[in-house]
Amino acid sequence: MKxxxxxxxxxxxxxxxxxVVRAGVCAAALAALVGTTATAASAEAPSPPPAVQADVPAGVTAGVAVFxxxxxxxxxxLNTAGQFRSASVVKLLIALDVLWNRAPDSLPAADRSRIDSILRGSDDTAASTFWANNGGGAIIDRMVPRLGLTDTARPPSTHPGFxxxxxxxxxxxxxxxxxxxDSAPAAVRDYVLGNLRQSTRCATDGYNQHFGIAGSFNRPWAVKQGWSGFSSGGCTSPAATAAKEPRVDAGTPAGAHARTxxxxxxxxxxxxxxxxxxVVGAGDRSIVVVYTLHPTGTSYGKAYTDIGRLTRSLNVPGASRPAGTWIGTWGSGVRVRTQTTTTSGAVTTLPAGAEVLVGCQKRGQQVSAPPYVNDWWAHLPQYGGYMTSIYLSVPENQVPGVPVC
Incomplete structure (x- = not known):
């Protein structure tokens, strides 16, 4: 017991x-819910049954495709034609429009730096600059026929700058x-995917963007994530509350409100x-896409956990899954540290209530969160650091079934 x-x-x-238990369930229950321990072997999953395997959490609306x-x-x-507001996923189209019929090396240094920041850190300011300078919704109008898209559309006429x-x-x-x-010039392919492979855990607005694919599978992977409608997303800048949708007029030319x-x-x-x-796996074997909408008022940590559970349920050929035990957390501003003391350096902060993958545990500095004390610390391999186990949603100080480091 704690x-x-x-x-x-x-x-x-x-x-x-x-x-203690109100913020989550014990490790054994989590194991039954989501399958906590996974091998790191890269063996292919068996052929899927005719029915969709995607385990969509209650209250979540999803659009899923794995190719x-x-x-x-x-x-x-699952719901592959369903339209979702893209949030930052549209930055792929913004970047490809800039690179259309242009080699990355031919870009002005400022534009190349903006694209690097868009693809790695999901930089909103850089995206807004291209949106305003390159015609706003006309970017989408150009990219739809270029790529043969059928469900993609510019923002509604009431929100042209979003x-x-x-x-x-x-x-x-x-x-x-x-x-x-498969079709882009090699230089464009390598440049864009190279940046997506360098996705930073913390986006430029202080949101932890290593959820879903990045949290469910070992590298190699390359990701472009999106989020909208949350007040904060943890990470090294937990106070950052910048909205992902910039309220700027894109300065679109006449006719920009015409519908695609x-x-x-x-x-x-x-x-x-x-x-x-x-994309996931050696040779970028699988393309994975998961769009989700959550009930109004859902916290970032809850949505982060739900999309993680959904993504881990998918049949993704060539994917390698990290070993460890998925456990819920409670509290806010929980820090991941380089060592098992509160004075060691902070790696990042966790989204409040997010599940974490625990690889092993060890004793360290005793921590107090009244009325509890605990000297066990959990190693989080995906973060490369430790969190005090006092904030794990299990009733014991030492988590059952998790090996000692």
Whole structure:
């Protein structure tokens, strides 16, 4: 049991136990829910059954597609034509428009730096600069026929400057990645995917963007994520609350409000959105796209956890899954540190309530979060650091079933 601070060595009271468990469930229950331990071997998953395997959490609306490039077939398809507001996934189209018929080396240094920041850190300011300078919604109008997109549409006429309100679907996003991998000039392919492989854990606005694909599979992967409608996203700048949708007029030319064949007018612009897209496995074997909308008021940590569970449920050929135990957390501003002390350097902060992958545990500095104390620390391999186990949603100080480091 987690030790109560007022009674060292004693057992937690029934009321205190309920407090510990309220933010999550014990490790054993998590194992039953999401499958906590996974091998790091890269063996292919068996052929999927006819039914979709995607495990969509309650209350979540999802659009899912997994395309196996080796066989040329989809292993997962769910609501693939459904339109979602793209949030930052549209930055793929913004970048490709800049690079159309141009080699990356020919770009002005400032533009190349902006694209680097867009693709690695999901830089909103850089995206807004290209949106304003290159015609706003006309960017989308150009890219739709170039890539043969069917569900993609510029932002609704009521929000022309909101590039994140561009409509995208799972199947169109697969087409974007297939273009990059199979049709784009080699220099463009290597430049764009090279940047996506260097996705930073913390985006430029302080959101932790290594959810979904980045949290579910070992490298190699390359990702472009999207989020919209949350107030904060943890990471090294937990106070950052900048919205992902810039409220700027794109300065679009006359006729910019004309609709493309698809329309974004009916796309949900209110519910919190969290999306993970990219390629996974040696040789970029699989293209994975997961779009999600969450109930109004959902916290970033809850959405982060739900999209992680959904992504881990997918049949992704060639993917290697990290070993460890997925466990929920409670509290806010929980730091991941380089060592098992509160004075060691902070690697980052966790989104409040997010699940984490625990590789092993060891004793360190005793930490107090009244009425609890705990001297066990959990090693989080995906972060390369430790968090105090006092904030793990399990009733014991030492997590059952997790090896000692």
């Amino acid at each position: 030790t109560v601070n007022s009674a060292p060595g004693g057992r937690i009271t029934r009321a205190a136990r309920r407090r 196996d490039r080796r066989t040329g077939t989809f292993t997962e398809q 590039w994140g309100y561009t409509a995208l679907s799972a199947r169109d996003t697969v087409k974007i990645y297939r273009y990059l991998l 064949p698809a329309s974004a007018d009916a796309v949900d612009l209110t519910r919190p959105a969290l999306h993970t897209t990219g």
